[in-house]
Amino acid sequence: MTTIAILATGAMGAGIGLHLVEGGATVLTNLDGRGPESRRRAVEAGLRDVPLSEVARADIVLSIVPPGSAVALAERLAPALAASDSKPVFVDANAISPETAERVRAALAGSGCAVVDGCIIGAPPQPRGKSPAFYVSGDPDRLTAPLAQHGLDWKPMEAPFGAASGLKLVYAMCTKGVTALAAAMVLGAERNGAGAALRAELARSQPELVGRFAKAMPDMLPKAYRWVAEMREIAAFLGPDDPAALMFEGAAQVYERLAADREAGGELGATLLAGSKPAV
Known part of the structure; x- marks a missing residue:
């Protein structure tokens, strides 16, 4: 044994x-x-x-x-x-x-x-x-x-x-990296009054993303604090000469913000969950 x-x-x-x-x-x-x-x-x-x-x-x-x-x-x-x-x-x-x-x-x-x-x-x-x-x-x-x-x-x-x-980090680019991008997209749309239109347009032209986002957001919020360091590991892996490293430093800051919001009561998180639900 x-x-x-x-x-x-x-x-x-x-x-x-x-x-x-x-x-x-x-x-x-x-x-x-x-x-x-x-x-x-x-x-x-x-x-x-x-x-x-x-x-x-x-x-x-x-x-x-x-x-x-x-x-x-x-x-x-x-x-x-x-x-x-x-x-x-x-x-x-x-x-x-x-x-x-x-x-x-x-x-x-x-x-x-x-x-x-x-x-x-x-x-x-x-x-x-x-x-x-x-x-x-x-x-x-x-x-x-x-x-x-x-x-x-x-x-x-x-x-x-x-x-x-290296494999783990490049794989995370297309999972946690995409989730950070989706969170920024949804929050930006909700902040500027375009949330309902975004949900409707995604349902029309990108239906495969609707289900993905609806599942990913509630799964991500309690883990956001853990993903900050992972995004920075990706940025370090890419190196300072790769412009994509800036994208993942940005993703780290998205997760940092959502983690802080969760500690403060979760107003952004609630907006994100509402904004990522499929359009009725």
Whole structure:
């Protein structure tokens, strides 16, 4: 039986953990400093809360945290990994740029552990549900193969370390990037009295977008605060010489604004939800 540690137990981490438990793995986590929701998700997923020293004795450690926390988690775990006689494979599965993935690898350079680049594309798995795609790069020896044996949709890439992170970001350009553009479009139309006409015109000429926006907006609002750093990772990935980087800095600011609005009562969010409903 493979022992897999997951840090941390957000919606995706807990969902992946549950899926692995259903696939017969022993799944560990560490809940030091985590809130009640994280603890509830871990218990419901069947994850064992253990000290970092025991996390460091797992076969595989999966890092599944917000992009801005990826390097800090690696730095936090590095001493326990270095001190452990076991040397798990550390897989960074976060929405970060290849450059940030290299910083994660550098933080673990003295640990003696193999570090693999990964990414997750898809929604958190539901109980007895379908696994999201789990891509890995920089793993020529297939050290992460037990993830497939325990039910994850494991997709090894014949590519160097950093390619999986790059894949995640370019994919997010057409999902979260488009959602930011749609939010700006809807709010701009509502602000200037063109909301009803926009909804009617989309229903007439772009019907496939109507359903997409109606689903994407309520899903995005509680996550907007998490997507700020991801959009900035995309901008950093593109680099200062690529004019598209400015687009994704703008997307980061859209999500920053919506996250702040949610904290302040959600007036913009309510406008966005109303403005993205299909025209009657």
